[in-house]
Amino acid sequence: MKSSGPNYKKIYSDLIFKKHPEKYQSCSSILQKEVLSTLDVIKLNQIIFTSENLETSLFNQKMRSYDRVTIIEILEYQKKNKLSNTKVAEEFKLSRNSIAKWKKIEIK
Structure with missing residues (x-):
């Protein structure tokens, strides 16, 4: 069976373990889900990257799309x-x- 998109669960798990292990507890309930929804990915981003600067935040917002x-x-x-x-x-x-x-x- 071929996957229809990126494996966000794996991506975010790796990111948290390698770069932000202190935030694992905050993200664990979301990462335990079988499949992550777009809203789950947005929540994970908010938890992990809380110290984003305004310019980066505005750029990222322009690039979002919702299914x-x-x-x-x-x-x-x-x-x-x-x-x-x-x-x-x-x-x-x-x-x-x-x-x-x-x-x-x-x-x-």
């Missing part, structure tokens, strides 16, 4: 926690306009 499953997860998170578009955008470092656009697309 349909992740978009649905984010929108369900918003409904479950009764958050505004602004609050969800702040939490996931997204644009409010992206959230609004996704909601329009999901309704159709």
